[in-house]
Structures are given as structure tokens and as C-alpha cells.
Amino acid sequence: DNATKTIVFLIRVIMKEWIKVFSAVFIGAVVANFITVSANDNSSTEEDEWKIEWYLNLTITWIAKPPYVARPTNGSIDSGAQGLIRDTLLRYMTFDCGILHGIEYQVEDRQVNSEYEMIALLRQNKVHIAAPIFEPKGDRHYSEFPFFKVVDYPGTDYITTEEGNNKISYVLDAVLKSWPLLAVTLVLTAISGVVMWALDTYWNSEEFPRSFIKGSWDGFWWSFISMTTVGYGDKSPKSLPARIFSIVWILVGLIVMAIFTANVTSALTALSLETEPSSFANMKVAVIGNGTEYQHALQEEAEPIVHNSIEDAVKDVQSQKVDGLFIDNYANTFYHSREKLKTLLTVKKLELQRDVGVLFSKDRKYLADCLNYQRSTILRSAQTITATYKSTKSNPAKQFSLFDDSSSFVKILLYILLGVLAGMLCIGVIWDLLIRKKSGKQQNSMIEWQAENKGMALTERESILNDFEVAKRLLKQMQDHFTTLESKVSKIRDNQTLMATCFKLLLALFIGLVAFKFRVTSARSSSSKPDDNDGNEKENLTIAWIYKPPYIKGPDNSSLDNKAHGIVRDAMLRYIQEDCSGVFHKHYEILTLEADSESGMIQLLKQNKVHIAVPIFEQQNSEKYSEFIFFKLVDYPGTEYVTLADDENDALDVVFDSVLKSWPLLAVTMIFTAIAGIIMWALDTYWNGEEFPRSFIRGSWDGFWWSFISMTTVGYGDKAPKSAMARIFSVVWILFGLIAMAIFMANVTTALTALSLQLEPTSLRGVQVGVIGNGTEYQHALKEDAHPEIYNNIDDAVDALKSKEVKGMLLDRYTASYYQKRDKLKTLLAVKKLDLQRDVGVLFNENKRELAECLQNYHRSAIWRSMQTLTSFYEVPSLT
Numbered sequence: 001d002n003a004t005k006t007i008v009f010l011i012r013v014i015m016k017e018w019i020k021v022f023s024a025v026f027i028g029a030v031v032a033n034f035i036t037v038s039a040n041d042n043s044s045t046e047e048d049e050w051k052i053e054w055y056l057n058l059t060i061t062w063i064a065k066p067p068y069v070a071r072p073t074n075g076s077i078d079s080g081a082q083g084l085i086r087d088t089l090l091r092y093m094t095f096d097c098g099i100l101h102g103i104e105y106q107v108e109d110r111q112v113n114s115e116y117e118m119i120a121l122l123r124q125n126k127v128h129i130a131a132p133i134f135e136p137k138g139d140r141h142y143s144e145f146p147f148f149k150v151v152d153y154p155g156t157d158y159i160t161t162e163e164g165n166n167k168i169s170y171v172l173d174a175v176l177k178s179w180p181l182l183a184v185t186l187v188l189t190a191i192s193g194v195v196m197w198a199l200d201t202y203w204n205s206e207e208f209p210r211s212f213i214k215g216s217w218d219g220f221w222w223s224f225i226s227m228t229t230v231g232y233g234d235k236s237p238k239s240l241p242a243r244i245f246s247i248v249w250i251l252v253g254l255i256v257m258a259i260f261t262a263n264v265t266s267a268l269t270a271l272s273l274e275t276e277p278s279s280f281a282n283m284k285v286a287v288i289g290n291g292t293e294y295q296h297a298l299q300e301e302a303e304p305i306v307h308n309s310i311e312d313a314v315k316d317v318q319s320q321k322v323d324g325l326f327i328d329n330y331a332n333t334f335y336h337s338r339e340k341l342k343t344l345l346t347v348k349k350l351e352l353q354r355d356v357g358v359l360f361s362k363d364r365k366y367l368a369d370c371l372n373y374q375r376s377t378i379l380r381s382a383q384t385i386t387a388t389y390k391s392t393k394s395n396p397a398k399q400f401s402l403f404d405d406s407s408s409f410v411k412i413l414l415y416i417l418l419g420v421l422a423g424m425l426c427i428g429v430i431w432d433l434l435i436r437k438k439s440g441k442q443q444n445s446m447i448e449w450q451a452e453n454k455g456m457a458l459t460e461r462e463s464i465l466n467d468f469e470v471a472k473r474l475l476k477q478m479q480d481h482f483t484t485l486e487s488k489v490s491k492i493r494d495n496q497t498l499m500a501t502c503f504k505l506l507l508a509l510f511i512g513l514v515a516f517k518f519r520v521t522s523a524r525s526s527s528s529k530p531d532d533n534d535g536n537e538k539e540n541l542t543i544a545w546i547y548k549p550p551y552i553k554g555p556d557n558s559s560l561d562n563k564a565h566g567i568v569r570d571a572m573l574r575y576i577q578e579d580c581s582g583v584f585h586k587h588y589e590i591l592t593l594e595a596d597s598e599s600g601m602i603q604l605l606k607q608n609k610v611h612i613a614v615p616i617f618e619q620q621n622s623e624k625y626s627e628f629i630f631f632k633l634v635d636y637p638g639t640e641y642v643t644l645a646d647d648e649n650d651a652l653d654v655v656f657d658s659v660l661k662s663w664p665l666l667a668v669t670m671i672f673t674a675i676a677g678i679i680m681w682a683l684d685t686y687w688n689g690e691e692f693p694r695s696f697i698r699g700s701w702d703g704f705w706w707s708f709i710s711m712t713t714v715g716y717g718d719k720a721p722k723s724a725m726a727r728i729f730s731v732v733w734i735l736f737g738l739i740a741m742a743i744f745m746a747n748v749t750t751a752l753t754a755l756s757l758q759l760e761p762t763s764l765r766g767v768q769v770g771v772i773g774n775g776t777e778y779q780h781a782l783k784e785d786a787h788p789e790i791y792n793n794i795d796d797a798v799d800a801l802k803s804k805e806v807k808g809m810l811l812d813r814y815t816a817s818y819y820q821k822r823d824k825l826k827t828l829l830a831v832k833k834l835d836l837q838r839d840v841g842v843l844f845n846e847n848k849r850e851l852a853e854c855l856q857n858y859h860r861s862a863i864w865r866s867m868q869t870l871t872s873f874y875e876v877p878s879l880t
Helices: 002-054 084-101 115-123 167-176 179-200 212-227 240-273 292-299 310-318 329-337 362-373 375-386 408-435 440-527 567-583 598-606 649-660 663-684 696-711 724-757 776-783 794-802 813-821 846-858 860-874
Strands: 055-062 104-111 129-136 147-152 156-161 284-288 303-307 324-328 344-350 354-360 537-545 586-594 612-619 629-635 639-644 768-772 787-791 808-812 828-834 838-844
Touching: 055 084, 055 115, 084 104, 084 147, 084 362, 084 375, 084 846, 084 860, 115 129, 115 354, 129 147, 147 362, 147 375, 156 292, 156 310, 156 329, 179 212, 179 240, 212 240, 212 724, 240 724, 284 292, 284 310, 292 303, 292 324, 303 310, 310 324, 310 344, 324 329, 324 344, 354 362, 362 375, 375 860, 408 663, 408 696, 537 598, 567 586, 567 629, 567 846, 567 860, 598 612, 598 838, 612 629, 629 846, 629 860, 639 776, 639 794, 639 813, 663 696, 663 724, 696 724, 768 776, 768 794, 776 787, 776 808, 787 794, 794 808, 808 813, 808 828, 813 860, 838 846, 846 860
Parallel strands: 055 104, 055 129, 284 303, 284 324, 537 586, 537 612, 768 787, 768 808
Antiparallel strands: 129 354, 147 354, 156 324, 156 344, 612 838, 629 838, 639 808, 639 828
């Protein structure tokens, strides 16, 4: 019974527990099923909401306003709008703010023609962003939309052609404005003539007759030629009171002439040092579109003429349909870098308070708010980029010739004067041969005159030959003495060279031992490090490079590896190997391959043997390497013209060059002198046949002689006009000569003034210059019309410069600083910086487009900042 009870009890317990277990399993299954269904429902809802937020359109409307927003070029990575706005904002909008809001933006762009159209699209909610927008500070035009500032407006530049600043009219205007001085001077001259007649007629009635009319006229003649310091000598005071008055009058004349010359010199100097207009009132100025520059022109009371493109505006400026062009300062630099404004000159910068940025639609206000958290970083990026747009070219003191040989006006004037002179000579010769039959006596006198001149020429020839023989003997003695000194100096140099070589060998051996020990230690420590790139796909990245310090240079004793070094590697390597490689889950194994030239690197790229070529000096907006992807690192800094520091002839060369550039003025003056001589002969030969003979050939020659010594105010007195008409013409001619001489002296003085402010060669045309390789400096030398000589390295180029094989050397500005810091150029002096518009960067093969896009879209501003920091160590110091 007990056993039976026990069995029954166990069965009941088991059944009770089974029911509980079954109930628990059933309830659990129901709950699990409910949870699963709920979870599925929730997950599908969340997934639908995620899809809506993850893919969101972001439409940007824009107008072409480089460099803020520009059309894509052949070198662009994609077909979207390019420029400052994209480079500073795109990464933060699509990446940082996108992650913050859990959104991936599908960026679309829409180009329009004006700011008005952009605002209309914003108001119609057809777009989300409008760029660029130029808002006044404080009182905004479009306060209905959120505005995000990117950069301050840099100001407006006024640019025009150099021909627009008409030098000749400017100086002639200064001369004409001196008419009160000339008028007062002529009145004083007449008064002085009457006074001289009164003081000297009693003691010198032959030269100052008692007749008032004739005597005062002779007094005026004396007064004029004395004031102008011509002094023919045909009239001179005899009495003591007259001579005392003569001293006073000559001093007055010197002062008057000094004031007149200073007036013209001041006009030319002002033209040389400052060419900017003081006001734009009623001036016609070209503007592109009816935007900020249009408003600025109205504010300056100018008359703006709207153009649709920079090419149309420049064409109107060159044809002088408008006085100049108003353009944004950054746009000016942008177009200059693309050589669209190479024939124009920036003469004035105008300030205007504006903020440059973008407008957001109301339904994208949260995106503007997000960017505000990144404001300091964005503004810093904008400063980095705009630093490359800031023009370093100012309007320096410049040396120019008033009568520029490239001026069409000067050429036409020369042709006209030569034609007039040729016509007068033909008429005179015909008149001399056909109308004026020479008598035998006249022929004999002509023969005697020619024989006399011939004898003088023969005597002068013998004297020159004797002097030449003496000079040859002296030169031979100097050459023998120089050869002796050279042999002595050579022995001294050989001893010094041997000691220096030994010292260098010992130093190199010591450095080599230290470097070897350091490399062994580094190799051991490196081998013990764990591989941090496990899990990432390894991929080779082959870089072709050429030796171009400081951009790229070979490894040296201080290098940690045997790969190429330089500022390009320092700026880019971290972003390639860490940031971008992490995004692609790759580990790049960097391999380097040295090429002998830029063309060699391009060939390797085309053969797909390398992925990157560096450094590349690309002409801005060029299609030269359009089949590859170009990533800009820095603007080309310009080319330094380097020459010997102790070359004493440089200053003399510059001065001599400035004088030679005045040849058109001298040519015009000499032609005028010849014409004036013929006129004087025609006016005075009848009354003064002794000084101006009737024969045209001899008489016109004597007239030319008189004309020249009168114009230059030398006035020997051997030729002086006698007739009233000849004297009146003489007054006019002497005044013309004074003006011509004043302009010539002012021109040379201005050139020397500019030279004292800026001692540098005005041109490299025809100059023999050394360059390293046939790269950018070689092309720049050709552009400057110089004669480049190619050398393989800096040492060969410096040796050629020291041995006078070349006059100077052209070097990249950063390269010049690099070699200067290493004492390679310690005996040389950088005397001139030449601007050349180039971009320095790297080329990516098409199969590395994703890497180029990563650097371009997300790390450009950081890389540019690094380049600015690195290149700041290679700035050539200012030289005085």
C-alpha cells in the first residue's frame, strides 16, 4: 500500500509539474512570437524612416563668380561647381553635419545667370542653397534666409591699360599748365630788354641802337638768349650798370628754367610713382554682371558698363571704349593667374564692406545652424585658401621712357617727321641744282671747304691709328702681368682645395658611421613593433619624382628611410597613408621611382608604371595633362633672378639701359633739329649770307649746327640770326628746345629715381641666364626673351655664373632659398623676382581617382595649411 501511495503521489506531482512546464512553454512561445512580430513591425517602421532621412536632396544654385564659385574645368575631379565655397563648406555639410543628423545628402547643382535668379529660386523652395552671396555688413539684403559667412569681401580693384595712362598727354598737359610761368617770363624778358637798352645804349650804341624800337628789340633778343643761357655773343653789355643788371637777370633766368624743368620732372615722377586716379566721377568703367562691382561703381559716382564675360570687358578696356575695369580683388588675382588680364595694370584698390557667404532655404536652417558649430574651422580654411588669391603685385616705382619705342604714336610721329625732312631735303637739293646755278667762285669755295674737311678727317684717322697701336701695347703688357698673377693664385687655390677635400672626407666618414649606427638601431626597434595594419588590404602606391628641392629631394644622411623627401611628402603622406587609406580599408605600401624630367614622369604615368607624379608645375587652367587628375598644393612662388653680389656693372647696365630707352625722344628731337636748321637757313640766308651761305647743302648744314647749339643752350656765337623773322623763329625754337631738354632730363631723372627705389634689371631680353634642367625656369627664361643655358645641377650653374659664362641664373624662389640656406649661393645676390602663373602639385593616374577625390574633397584645406607652414621657411628675405 505504501508503495502504491508513493507511486500515485509521484504521478500526481509529475502531472502537475508537466502542466506547469507545458503552460510555461506555451506562454513563452506566445510571448516570443509576440515579441518577434512586434520587433519585425518596429524594425520595418524604423527602416522606412531611415531610408527617408538617409537619402536627402541638397540642391545648390550658383552663379559663376570665380574664385568663389567657378565652372568645372578639364582638371576638375567631377562636373560640379568648383571654387572657394565648395572647398570650405562641402566636407562639413555632407560629412560632419550629415553624420550629426544621420543624413546622406545627394548634392545637385543648378547654375543661373544672376543673384536675382538665385533669390527667386530660394523663395520658390526650388533650391536649398544659393552661392555666392555678397551681403552688406549689419544691414542685410536677404534677412528672410539664414546666411552663413565664409570670408570678408576683399575690396574692388580698378584696372586699366598702361596706354590708358597717356604719358605724353600727361606731360604735355603739365607743360601747358605752366603757361602762366612762361607768360610772366616773356613779359619780364621784354621789360628786361627795355632796361638793358636804357642802361647800355649810351656806351654800346652799335649793339643797342639809340632808336627805341630797334634798340628795345635788340634788348629783348639779348634778354631772351641770356635768360635761356644760350648766349650767342652777338649782343653783350659794356657799361658797368648794364653788366650788374645782366648778372641779376641771368640768375633770374636760371631760377625760372630750374622751376620749369622741376615742374616737368615732377609730372613725370608722379606719373612713375603713382598712376591711380583720385576720383572716378563720370568715368566709364566695365563691370561683369550687375552685382557687387556694379553697386561699387555707382557708389564711386562712376558710369558702370555691364559685360557678360571677362573677355568682353577686357576687350573694351583695351580698345579704350571704357576707362577701366572694376573687379573683385580675388577675381582679379584668379584671372591674372590664367593670363586673362596680362595686358592690364592694377592701379587702385577700393574698400567696400561686404560679407561673402551662402544663403540657406528655411527648410535647411538646421544645416546652417550645424555649420555655425564649425565656424572657426571653416573660417580658418577660407583664410588658408584666400591666402593663395592675395596678389603680391603692387604698383611699384617703375622705370619707363616717355617716348616708348613700342608706342604706335611714337612710330607714326617718327614716320611723319622723316617724311617731312626727306621732302624738305629733296626740295632743297632740286632748288640748289636747278634754280640756284652755282658760279665758278662758289664751286671753288665749295671744293676748298670739302678739301678742308677731308684733310681734317685724314688727320683724325692718323691720330686714331696711333692711339690704337699704343693701346695694343699696353693691353699686351697687362695680359702678361695677369697671366703671372693667375699662375700664383692657382697654386694657392690648389693647396686650399686639397685641405678642404680631406676635411670633407673625414666629415663624411664620421656622419656615415653615425647614420649607419642609427639605422641599425631603428631597424631593430622597427622589427619589434607589431603590425598596426592587420586586417587592411595591402596595395602598392608607386610615386614617380624628379629632384626639385625643397618640393622633392633624395634621401640624405638625416633621412629615416631611403625614399624621396621634401615638403610635398611632408604635407601629403599622413593624409594618404592614414586618413584616406583608412576610409578605403587599405594599407598603401609607398614605392618611389626617380625620373630624369617631368616628361619622363608623364611617360611613366601613361604606361601605368606609376600612380602619382610629383612635383608638377601646371599652367593654370591648362589642358596639358587633362587625361590625369591634378591636385594643387601651392601657387608657384615666382622665379628669382640671381647674379653675382659683387658685380659692380649691374647698376651701370641699368642706368645705361634707361638712357638707351630714351632713343625715340632723341630721334624725334634730332629730326626736328634738322627741319629747324633748314627753316633758319631759308629765313636768314638772304640777310646773313656769311653765316648761312646761299648753297643749300652748306647752308642747311650750318642751319642744323645753329639749331642744335641753340636747342641745347650751348650758343657758341659763331652762328646768330640777323633778320627779324629769323629771330622770332629762334625764340620759338629755343623755347621748344628748352621743353625738349627738360623732358629728356626729367625722363632720365625719373628713371634714376625709380632705380634708387628698385635696383633691378628692367628686362632680361637677350641676357644669357643659367637654368637647371629644361623645366619651369627654362620656360620662364624663354618667356622673358632671355637666352637660357641648361646645367645639370646647382654647382655647375654657380660655376658658370662665377666664370661669367652667363650673366645670371633663374631659380624657383623656394629652391633659391633652399640652396641659400645650404651656402650654395653665398656669393650671389637675388636681385629681381619674376612672376609666373603656375600651380605646383601632383598628378594622379585615373586608377587612383578615389584617392585624389578623398584628398580634394576632405583634406584640401588642411594640406594647403601644411604647405603654407612648410613654405614659410623658404621665403627669400627682402634685399636692399
